[in-house]
Amino acid sequence: MIFLVVFTAVVMQFTESVGIITALLTIMGGTIIGFAAMNTLGNIIAGLIIMITKPFSVGDRIRYKGKIADVVDIELIYTVLIDLDGVEIHVPNQLLLSEEIINYKKDGNIVRIGVVVTPGFDVEQQLVEKVLISAADNIPEVLTHPTPYVWINKFQNYAVEYELFVFIKDIKRLPLIHSNLHKSVLKACKQNDIDISTPVLLRNLS
Known part of the structure:
Protein backbone atom coordinates (compact mmCIF):
# COMPACT_ATOMS: atom_id res chain seq x y z
CA MET A 1 0.00 0.00 0.00
CA ILE A 2 2.78 2.40 0.96
CA PHE A 3 4.65 1.48 -2.23
CA LEU A 4 1.57 2.30 -4.32
CA VAL A 5 1.22 5.71 -2.70
CA VAL A 6 4.91 6.54 -3.23
CA PHE A 7 4.81 5.32 -6.83
CA THR A 8 1.72 7.42 -7.54
CA ALA A 9 3.39 10.51 -6.06
CA VAL A 10 6.53 9.97 -8.16
CA VAL A 11 4.48 9.55 -11.34
CA MET A 12 2.51 12.70 -10.61
CA GLN A 13 5.72 14.65 -9.92
CA PHE A 14 7.31 13.32 -13.10
CA THR A 15 4.21 14.20 -15.12
CA GLU A 16 4.23 17.71 -13.68
CA SER A 17 7.95 18.14 -14.48
CA VAL A 18 7.45 16.88 -18.03
CA GLY A 19 4.61 19.34 -18.44
CA ILE A 20 6.79 22.22 -17.28
CA ILE A 21 9.66 21.16 -19.55
CA THR A 22 7.30 20.77 -22.49
CA ALA A 23 5.86 24.22 -21.84
CA LEU A 24 9.35 25.75 -21.64
CA LEU A 25 10.42 24.04 -24.86
CA THR A 26 7.26 25.26 -26.57
CA ILE A 27 7.91 28.83 -25.43
CA MET A 28 11.57 28.67 -26.49
CA GLY A 29 10.68 27.16 -29.84
CA GLY A 30 8.03 29.77 -30.41
CA THR A 31 10.48 32.54 -29.49
CA ILE A 32 13.13 31.22 -31.88
CA ILE A 33 10.61 30.85 -34.68
CA GLY A 34 9.30 34.32 -33.89
CA PHE A 35 12.76 35.88 -34.12
CA ALA A 36 13.46 34.00 -37.37
CA ALA A 37 10.14 35.16 -38.80
CA MET A 38 10.83 38.76 -37.74
CA ASN A 39 14.28 38.62 -39.33
CA THR A 40 12.87 37.21 -42.56
CA LEU A 41 10.07 39.77 -42.57
CA GLY A 42 12.60 42.55 -41.94
CA ASN A 43 14.68 41.43 -44.92
CA ILE A 44 11.57 41.27 -47.12
CA ILE A 45 10.56 44.81 -46.10
CA ALA A 46 14.12 46.00 -46.73
CA GLY A 47 14.06 44.28 -50.13
CA LEU A 48 10.85 46.08 -51.06
CA ILE A 49 12.35 49.40 -49.93
CA ILE A 50 15.42 48.78 -52.12
CA MET A 51 13.22 47.89 -55.10
CA ILE A 52 11.08 51.01 -54.65
CA THR A 53 13.71 53.63 -53.72
CA LYS A 54 16.43 52.13 -55.98
CA PRO A 55 19.60 53.18 -54.11
CA PHE A 56 21.23 50.81 -56.60
CA SER A 57 20.06 48.68 -59.52
CA VAL A 58 21.13 45.46 -61.20
CA GLY A 59 24.31 46.17 -63.16
CA ASP A 60 25.54 48.92 -60.84
CA ARG A 61 29.00 48.77 -59.34
CA ILE A 62 28.97 49.56 -55.62
CA ARG A 63 31.38 49.74 -52.69
CA TYR A 64 30.04 47.86 -49.66
CA LYS A 65 32.09 47.48 -46.47
CA GLY A 66 35.22 48.55 -48.34
CA LYS A 67 34.75 45.98 -51.11
CA ILE A 68 33.86 46.79 -54.72
CA ALA A 69 31.24 44.51 -56.27
CA ASP A 70 28.66 44.40 -59.05
CA VAL A 71 24.95 44.02 -58.30
CA VAL A 72 23.69 40.99 -60.25
CA ASP A 73 20.29 40.39 -58.62
CA ILE A 74 17.97 42.01 -56.07
CA GLU A 75 15.71 39.48 -54.34
CA LEU A 76 13.19 39.96 -51.55
CA ILE A 77 15.48 38.61 -48.82
CA TYR A 78 18.98 38.88 -50.32
CA THR A 79 20.84 41.05 -52.80
CA VAL A 80 23.36 39.12 -54.87
CA LEU A 81 26.77 40.71 -55.51
CA ILE A 82 29.83 39.52 -57.40
CA ASP A 83 33.14 41.00 -56.23
CA LEU A 84 36.25 41.63 -58.31
CA ASP A 85 37.51 38.11 -57.56
CA GLY A 86 34.36 36.64 -59.12
CA VAL A 87 32.99 35.51 -55.75
CA GLU A 88 29.19 35.55 -55.44
CA ILE A 89 27.99 37.18 -52.22
CA HIS A 90 24.44 37.02 -50.85
CA VAL A 91 23.86 39.98 -48.53
CA PRO A 92 20.68 40.20 -46.40
CA ASN A 93 18.77 43.30 -47.45
CA GLN A 94 18.53 44.61 -43.89
CA LEU A 95 22.33 44.78 -43.73
CA LEU A 96 22.52 46.68 -47.01
CA LEU A 97 20.10 49.31 -45.74
CA SER A 98 21.99 49.70 -42.46
CA GLU A 99 25.43 50.23 -44.05
CA GLU A 100 26.87 53.06 -46.11
CA ILE A 101 26.96 52.15 -49.80
CA ILE A 102 28.85 54.05 -52.48
CA ASN A 103 27.16 53.57 -55.84
CA TYR A 104 29.42 54.09 -58.84
CA LYS A 105 26.46 53.16 -61.05
CA LYS A 106 27.17 52.01 -64.60
CA ASP A 107 29.82 53.00 -67.13
CA GLY A 108 29.36 56.52 -68.44
CA ASN A 109 28.97 58.17 -65.04
CA ILE A 110 31.86 60.41 -64.04
Missing part, protein backbone atom coordinates in the same frame (compact mmCIF):
# COMPACT_ATOMS: atom_id res chain seq x y z
CA VAL A 111 33.65 59.35 -60.84
CA ARG A 112 36.45 61.13 -58.98
CA ILE A 113 39.40 59.15 -57.61
CA GLY A 114 42.49 60.36 -55.77
CA VAL A 115 46.09 59.55 -54.90
CA VAL A 116 47.81 60.85 -51.75
CA VAL A 117 51.54 61.60 -51.52
CA THR A 118 53.56 63.05 -48.64
CA PRO A 119 56.80 64.73 -49.75
CA GLY A 120 58.84 66.71 -47.24
CA PHE A 121 58.54 70.43 -46.54
CA ASP A 122 61.76 71.00 -48.48
CA VAL A 123 60.09 70.10 -51.81
CA GLU A 124 58.63 73.05 -53.72
CA GLN A 125 54.84 73.07 -53.88
CA GLN A 126 54.76 74.08 -57.55
CA LEU A 127 57.03 71.17 -58.48
CA VAL A 128 54.87 68.63 -56.64
CA GLU A 129 51.68 69.89 -58.28
CA LYS A 130 53.27 69.93 -61.74
CA VAL A 131 54.61 66.39 -61.38
CA LEU A 132 51.29 65.02 -60.10
CA ILE A 133 49.33 66.61 -62.95
CA SER A 134 51.81 65.21 -65.48
CA ALA A 135 51.36 61.75 -63.93
CA ALA A 136 47.60 62.05 -64.43
CA ASP A 137 48.10 63.11 -68.05
CA ASN A 138 49.86 59.79 -68.73
CA ILE A 139 46.72 57.77 -67.94
CA PRO A 140 44.50 57.52 -71.07
CA GLU A 141 41.31 56.90 -69.08
CA VAL A 142 41.67 60.12 -67.06
CA LEU A 143 39.32 62.80 -68.39
CA THR A 144 40.58 66.22 -69.41
CA HIS A 145 37.22 67.74 -68.46
CA PRO A 146 36.75 68.02 -65.53
CA THR A 147 40.47 68.67 -65.29
CA PRO A 148 42.73 66.94 -62.75
CA TYR A 149 43.74 69.09 -59.78
CA VAL A 150 45.87 68.93 -56.63
CA TRP A 151 44.95 69.84 -53.07
CA ILE A 152 47.02 70.19 -49.93
CA ASN A 153 45.06 68.23 -47.34
CA LYS A 154 47.12 68.90 -44.22
CA PHE A 155 50.56 69.39 -42.73
CA GLN A 156 52.04 66.37 -41.03
CA ASN A 157 54.96 66.46 -38.59
CA TYR A 158 57.60 66.07 -41.29
CA ALA A 159 55.68 66.21 -44.55
CA VAL A 160 52.96 67.91 -46.57
CA GLU A 161 50.01 65.76 -47.61
CA TYR A 162 49.07 66.40 -51.24
CA GLU A 163 46.19 64.68 -53.01
CA LEU A 164 45.82 64.38 -56.77
CA PHE A 165 42.21 64.17 -57.95
CA VAL A 166 41.21 62.91 -61.39
CA PHE A 167 37.94 61.98 -63.08
CA ILE A 168 37.11 58.81 -65.01
CA LYS A 169 34.07 57.29 -66.75
CA ASP A 170 35.20 53.66 -67.16
CA ILE A 171 33.68 52.42 -63.89
CA LYS A 172 34.18 48.72 -64.63
CA ARG A 173 37.95 49.27 -64.79
CA LEU A 174 38.12 51.62 -61.79
CA PRO A 175 40.49 49.45 -59.66
CA LEU A 176 42.89 48.97 -62.58
CA ILE A 177 42.86 52.67 -63.48
CA HIS A 178 43.43 53.60 -59.83
CA SER A 179 46.39 51.22 -59.68
CA ASN A 180 47.86 52.61 -62.91
CA LEU A 181 47.47 56.13 -61.56
CA HIS A 182 49.46 55.17 -58.46
CA LYS A 183 52.16 53.66 -60.67
CA SER A 184 52.31 56.79 -62.81
CA VAL A 185 52.60 59.03 -59.74
CA LEU A 186 55.37 56.87 -58.29
CA LYS A 187 57.30 56.91 -61.58
CA ALA A 188 56.92 60.67 -62.05
CA CYS A 189 58.06 61.40 -58.49
CA LYS A 190 61.15 59.21 -58.89
CA GLN A 191 62.03 60.85 -62.20
CA ASN A 192 61.87 64.28 -60.54
CA ASP A 193 63.71 63.24 -57.34
CA ILE A 194 60.66 63.76 -55.14
CA ASP A 195 60.93 61.47 -52.14
CA ILE A 196 57.44 60.28 -51.13
CA SER A 197 58.59 57.41 -48.92
CA THR A 198 60.07 58.97 -45.79
CA PRO A 199 60.65 62.73 -45.57
CA VAL A 200 64.33 63.74 -45.57
CA LEU A 201 64.09 65.45 -42.18
CA LEU A 202 62.68 62.32 -40.55
CA ARG A 203 65.46 60.17 -42.03
CA ASN A 204 68.11 62.56 -40.71
CA LEU A 205 66.65 62.39 -37.21
CA SER A 206 66.62 58.59 -37.12
